[in-house]
Amino acid sequence: MIRLFANANYDFIKWRRWAFSLTGAIMLVGLGFLVARGLNYSIEFTGGTLVQVELAHRVPTANIRTALDNVGLQGADIQNFGSDTSYVVRARLGAEAAQGEAGTQAVADAVARALDQSAGPGQYQILRREAVGPKVGRELQGKALAAILVSFVVTLVYLAFRFEWRFGLAAVVATAHDVVATIAFISVMHLEVSLVVVGAVLTVVGYSLNDTIIIFDRVRENLRKYRRQNLYEILNLSINETLPRSVLTHGTTIATTLALLILAGEVIRPFAWVMSFGIFTGTFSSIYIAAPVLLWIEKRWPGEDARGARTFGVRAPATPAMSAPPTTPPSSPSPRAPQPAR
Known part of the structure; x- marks a missing residue:
């Protein structure tokens, strides 16, 4: 399986608009269930x-x-x-x-x-x-929401310091997508929201961020390595280079969560459902949300890349106007000094 993706060369960014449309349609359905049905809170939250x-x-x-x-x-x-x-x-x-x-x-x-x-x-x-009492339940809800928001802020600060603010913003957008999609999935499946499920959601946040950071770290390395390629090409290259690692990591984790779904009891099964869905949506968002959002941000607010050497580029025309260095007329040979007469 790893050898299958060892020399992968897929144009992932090409399908970003289709991916946005697909995930938007699915999330609308999930949010419809969330509004109509709400969440099935356990007694830890309702009393x-x-x-x-x-x-x-x-x-x-x-x-x-x-x-x-x-x-x-x-x-x-x-x-x-x-x-x-x-x-x-x-x-x-x-x-x-x-x-x-x-x-x-x-x-x-x-x-x-x-x-x-x-x-x-x-x-x-x-x-x-x-x-x-329900007062304790409301306090737990507030702490769970605060934990998710704090993870967003810490992520933004860390990536802004480690990479650049554009990377941090793209990662937060992708992680927010994962949280909303996971909550909508919980509503569609009518899973009971307990502290175990909240822990699963926070685990999904960390899992998604880890995958996004790995891709962004490879993007930064490739920006230093391939100075003539634009950001569109760098993103595709970086995703393809990290694909074998993603397949191995996510495949083994999915196998574990599927085993929990089949063999575990009623208490742990909601955790396994949320983790299985979270691994899928986290992988999807790292490729089709975080990377395209970074491309869009750099197109909207261009700035220096991680090297501080050149501005991030987007896909350029075949013959860009500024691609060739300016030509200078050849310098004429300096006149030879007259030789003294003998």
Whole structure:
């Protein structure tokens, strides 16, 4: 596979307008789902009840989840806590549960009915129950959004210092595309937004930035190396040179996330979905968003490149007016000094 792309010479930038149109259409559909349906927040963001239980014997998590669905606690989060027989159940406050202590008790009673079905009467003990208020959920939402925004600012500052502000702006645009596309994907798939999913989104941000920085670093090297080529050609060359590395890295990561999708449980599966989509959209944006945006920025606001030696160029006419150096008339030979008469 790596040898297949070892001498790649594809004109990626040529298809930038088609790529913009395709990703724009897909994102419009995703944003339509986001506006119409919204996001499916977990109790960590909306508020709910936490119940810790200890079972007399091990019961499969899938059996407990089915029993919780039967008693009206759909979408409850179930996790092992310390041992195979200790579980923490997080459930939303449903219609049957009022706010406050009465609501917490109602959810605990529903969990007890579910355990009667799955583990058997008298085969469990409820160790604690407590409420998770929506105020905590709003605070978590704010922190998650702040983490994404801080990553944008740090990226812009780092790339502006490491390369140039044009590189940083192009990388931030590509990363913002990935975040919006991933959130739209979460809405379309109706995945539950938990702290695990927020962690997956932040991982996608880092993954996309890493891929973009690798391409931009190669762009900077090639700008120093090939002084006569314009930016259009340099971008294509740099993408093709990093293609074998991208295929290897993304292929192995996709294989891992697909294994999680197939083999992992309900808790980790949303993380695997988001990571699988994020790897795809991160690779796409590094090639078809970041690079074309850099080309557009340099066309709009031309400036010196990373060498500080010449202005970035875009695809030029076949015979540019300024391509040939100015010619100077040949200097006439200096007259020979007269020889003294003998």
